[in-house]
Amino acid sequence: MQFMKIDLKNPLQRRQVLVFSVGWLAYASTYCLRKPLGVVKTDLETELLFTRTQLGWLDTALLLPYAVMQMILGPLGDKFGPRKTFGVCLLLSSVSMITFGSWGSFSIFCFLLFLNGSSQAQCWPNAMKALGSWYPDSVRNTVFGLFGTCAFAGGIIGTSLAVWLQTSYGWRSAFLTPSLIVGALGILVLLFFQQPEEVNIEVPGKVQATPSKTSKTSNISTWELIKIPMLVEIAVAVFCLKAVRYCMYMWLPMYLLHQLEYTKGQAGLFSTMFEIGGVLGSAAIGFVLDRCFRGRPLLGTTFSAAASALSLFLFMVTGSWGVFFNMIFLFLAGAFNCGPDTILGGSIPAELGDADGRNAAAAAVGIVNGFGSVGTFLEGPIIGMIATLYGWSGMFYFMIVVTALGSFAVFRASVIYARQPKSIPDLIPLTDEEMV
Template sequence: MVSQHLSPEISAPKVHATTDKATKVRYVVAFMLFLTVVINYLDRSNLSVAAPLIAEEFGLDTAQQGFLLSAFGWTYAAMQLPGGWLVDRVPPRLLYPICLVLWSLATIFMGMAGSFVALIVLRMAVGAFEAPAYPINNKVVTAWFPEKERATAIGFYTSGQFIGLALLTPVLIWLQHVMSWHWVFVATGAVGIVWGLIWYLFYRNPVDSKRANAAEIEYIREGGGLVDLGSTETTEKKPKLSKTDFALVLGRRKLWGIYIGQFCLTSTLWFFLTWFPTYLVNYRQMDYIQTGFLTSLPFIAALVGVLISGVLSDTLLKRGMTLGASRKLPIITGLLLSMSMIGAIFTDSTALVIMFMSIAFFGNGLASITWSLVSALAPARLIGLTGGMFNFIGNLSSIATPIVIGMLVTKTDFGPAFIYMTVVAAAGIVSYIALVGKVERVEG
């Protein structure tokens, strides 16, 4: 049915005068992505909120907690390539709400789980169904935004993960405190189902949109936006993937640079999404209300970093800096700042610990425009597959970080975790400097 409306949209530039003022529908799309990311990350982080009480109820040691916290990552990483394949073939209007509803249902059922095994299985289901989310985000922003606005758009919707966590994590902790940990999952899952239906009703690709006029579509196209990407017509004509396609996305040094760099960057993120609340409760002896407030401070810092990163990068690009330098400078600077968390080893002051954590997470937010390099480097016909590979390798950290930290720490010493996180961040800097090189689209 969607394809019946495609022709009038494509022919619109021939009907309307080119002097028409361009609409701003792309900003509405960015806001929709923002809200989707808020929900996405609430469903990733809700387990960290409930983890101390779940561990108490089911009698879990730190190694078991690490395994539970990593369960999301096993399927999230494993499904990146199938997810990328789906993103290249199923329009975002349809694929996103399907994924939203399915991972939200799994989240709701986590609130009803009666065993450790059930929690593991359901958490793995959440990971599997969330797998296409960020490749979809990247596809949408590549279609809707010209190159000179893309980093700002990516920074804006990425900020959703930190705004949601900073403002809503205390709400979830309060909800858990007055009711039970079960309601943390029921509440976040219900919101996701509602938003999935709203996305299906309102989202369209640029050439399918009745709200974006010809002037806006032409502005996006002339600026390097792939306005036909993800439309019904182009999706239906997609050829089958071949071994050559996989060889292409796995055989370029500069792509490996962003793959490895993403693993190092997201390791810090997954520390905050998994072990940070437990660290405050069990190693800093804070109560749950204190934890809710103090947890929010690094997330607010990360939010500031994200909002600065996209604007800073696009401003540098507009003022004549090369695409590569304008994208990589915030990323490398952010990774340097994220190494500051090692300072927590050398102080017993809660204020200083939170300061070090806030600087580290600010850096993580500042470096969070890495998807702009996927948009700039990926072969045009393999945006989804490249994004899937990028997210697959990057989010192996969602498996490694919870498990490695769970194995390194003891009941009284969390220091080895901070050493590990610092070494990983340093490796990320080396990857962006030594492997990525000149930023230009890979041909193929």
């Protein structure tokens, strides 16, 4: 592909590499402050005597503000720029968690997790806004898919780092080092995450939307965003996929430990197989959509979500068959669940937000991911209750049904898209010349 031919002597391509690399590392680092909570839950249960319901509410304390603040504060990135917004949010996230391991109070834990979730809420929308401004419309799906690997690679890194700190120095040490890493990357974002207009570089191959006479640039209301065709369906799909993903993030280590009798270290590390699948799925989906679903990318993501539901079912029924089968179906579930995330939660809503001169990419991404993240904080108490009343099999049946609903929502969005004029650049596949 053309964008893969990198010439670092070219100012545009040099900046593209810099922004992509800094953004990838910075967003990946946010998971270093999300994943330790899932890893240390067993310690909180045994040492601090927290109940499973309380552990579920800790998830909510982190993920509720993450969801709500994305929707409320989405326009900040459109107003102040993604570099400042992203960088400051990373620094605030770092400060909020640096003392987490020093406490033992459920209330203080909830408060610090609330601050962390609020701080991280604007990281993804602004990473998407910045990335979209640097690449031609014809390669957005593939670029966004590759960038999306940062979320799942970050999850692997975050879990592995937390497991190592937990087993080497105790669970209380699992938050200090990640906080320092996130703070350092926040500084790098403030220094190097410029937009094309900030460095006077023009990006060829981008369709410049004509401002609408009725649009309120950078001040578009939430209701006006919601009325954009397909946005609600995409938000519902992201809701379902994220709810299931965070069920796996927050509860899979405990499931492997108690149900499949892995050791504590094995459970923490093996749970990353879901995210390893996510890395491959995210990296591959843009290319697959452009090659195999030309003009029908939403239909492709429908199949991906449906395949994730099937993989979860197979993981559940083959759980007692051993590590090999656990690994295969966990990997496939992660690939098919995580693959569509950057397309549904980044590329498409960003393009919809900027269409007709709205200049609302960050706000649109915030709406979709904010609503999607409602699923992430609801999963905590719901899964805690389901696991208590119906056991671990009840948790998996819940995830399978929710994933199937997500697949249906994407299918409905694809039907709406088929009825719309083909004027959304992000949804238009690459030409044969561009694919060479």
